[in-house]
Amino acid sequence: MRRSKIIFDMDGVITGEECYWNAASLAVWELLFSPLYLGLEPAGELPRFKTALTPAEIASIRKTVFQEDKVIAFVKGHGVNSNWDLAFLTFGYQLVLLLKALAEKGLKGTAWSNEAGDAMDLEYLGALSRRALPGGWRPSFDAILSSWAGEARGAELARELASRLPGGYRKCGEQIFAYFSPLWEKVRDIFQEWYLGEEKYREFYCRKPSVPGKRGLIYDEKPLLPVEKITATLKKLLQEGWILGIATGRPLNELQPPLESMGIWELFDPDSIVTFDDVEKAEHSLKAKGKTICLGKPHPFPFLKAYWGRELGVEELISPAPRKPEPGRCWIVGDSPADLAAAREMGGCFIGVLSGHSGIAARPLFEKDGAAAVLPDLTFIPRYLSEVDGPTPKR
Numbered sequence: 001m002r003r004s005k006i007i008f009d010m011d012g013v014i015t016g017e018e019c020y021w022n023a024a025s026l027a028v029w030e031l032l033f034s035p036l037y038l039g040l041e042p043a044g045e046l047p048r049f050k051t052a053l054t055p056a057e058i059a060s061i062r063k064t065v066f067q068e069d070k071v072i073a074f075v076k077g078h079g080v081n082s083n084w085d086l087a088f089l090t091f092g093y094q095l096v097l098l099l100k101a102l103a104e105k106g107l108k109g110t111a112w113s114n115e116a117g118d119a120m121d122l123e124y125l126g127a128l129s130r131r132a133l134p135g136g137w138r139p140s141f142d143a144i145l146s147s148w149a150g151e152a153r154g155a156e157l158a159r160e161l162a163s164r165l166p167g168g169y170r171k172c173g174e175q176i177f178a179y180f181s182p183l184w185e186k187v188r189d190i191f192q193e194w195y196l197g198e199e200k201y202r203e204f205y206c207r208k209p210s211v212p213g214k215r216g217l218i219y220d221e222k223p224l225l226p227v228e229k230i231t232a233t234l235k236k237l238l239q240e241g242w243i244l245g246i247a248t249g250r251p252l253n254e255l256q257p258p259l260e261s262m263g264i265w266e267l268f269d270p271d272s273i274v275t276f277d278d279v280e281k282a283e284h285s286l287k288a289k290g291k292t293i294c295l296g297k298p299h300p301f302p303f304l305k306a307y308w309g310r311e312l313g314v315e316e317l318i319s320p321a322p323r324k325p326e327p328g329r330c331w332i333v334g335d336s337p338a339d340l341a342a343a344r345e346m347g348g349c350f351i352g353v354l355s356g357h358s359g360i361a362a363r364p365l366f367e368k369d370g371a372a373a374v375l376p377d378l379t380f381i382p383r384y385l386s387e388v389d390g391p392t393p394k395r
Helices: 018-033 055-065 070-077 083-104 122-132 156-163 167-176 182-205 227-239 252-262 276-287 301-308 337-346 359-368 378-386
Strands: 005-008 243-247 330-334 349-353 373-375
Touching: 005 301, 018 055, 018 083, 018 182, 070 083, 070 337, 083 122, 083 156, 083 167, 083 182, 156 167, 182 252, 227 243, 227 252, 227 378, 243 301, 276 301, 301 330, 301 337, 330 337, 330 378, 337 349, 337 359, 349 359, 349 378, 359 373, 373 378
Parallel strands: 005 243, 005 330, 330 349, 349 373
Antiparallel strands: none
16 A cells, blocks of 8 residues: 655654753763762762752753763764663763773773673772772763764664773673663663653662652653644644654653643554664564664664554564665654664655754755755644655755
8 A cells, every 4th residue: 555654753853852861961970970880989060979959960960971962962973863872872981991991000800790791790890990090080071072983873883882992801891882781771771760760660660760769850851842833733744644653762651641741642643653662672572583683773673664564574674675665655754863874774755854952063964865855843844745746856
């Protein structure tokens, strides 16, 4: 059946990412300075670890950890779409610097890792660093902005990070710095504690958070644009016959509540909504067959699944030559290079919106990499689509 579908990324398009970026910075800060983990001594404007933070303290932590958001732009510019991965890579880079400092002191053992070599005892590593580095070790948050990543994109960044470890640590690091490793899961869990807060974390995960008392940044979440403008735009597209879908890195329990509160959840086709939960389920099913593949963006899987719905299975969607939409039948709306790369790979027409973190700075990249259109925000989409015939604008 011929179908005409528009698939939206969420953060930077409909929902804002401010609360996610705050949660990512707090996760990195906790892992570095909490006595449960590395237990470093904070310097400068950074407060000592605690769970009751003022908005000003949260802003200060994010400003320092992400270097006035330059780190966010750097990581996203390398095709990383997940804010869990943003926190993981930011903390991981500081771990690499710490292990290099320890190696320079002649400490090349890996007693801080488990027997499998894929997890770290951060509390032990912190104690070791205090003994071996009497003057103390301080994170260098701007160091990640150097040219270490080269041309690496997406999942390649974690492998590149592991390759920068001193020789004695490298083999262990390849497992520790892998996506979905125990360290990655620890970073994700702490992120979720800050974002959801203690009550919702217990509700969603059926377990206690590692540290009680976090209020939850989810309660501060706001739509990216006025709700009435978003609603009017989506309804206009529905009236014109488009099916509306979503492909997001958010879990369903973080996607549905804000869209329901905005009154737009019912505007999206249920079979065209793909979340992190769907990606994780597909990855686990492939892993059971001996295939380890990261299916989050920039992999085209989320957009392909959102387009085909239940019509195609996981194996068909990840095949070397997956079935693609007919030209002009699928439009992808996103704000990041990862969205564009995934859209191009799956055969969709990409509309880049400038409402995300990079703002107007994203325009040259979108145009260079072949976006069909670059628009200020999603409210410009109905008019644009009314003026095109298929994937190419009318001249």
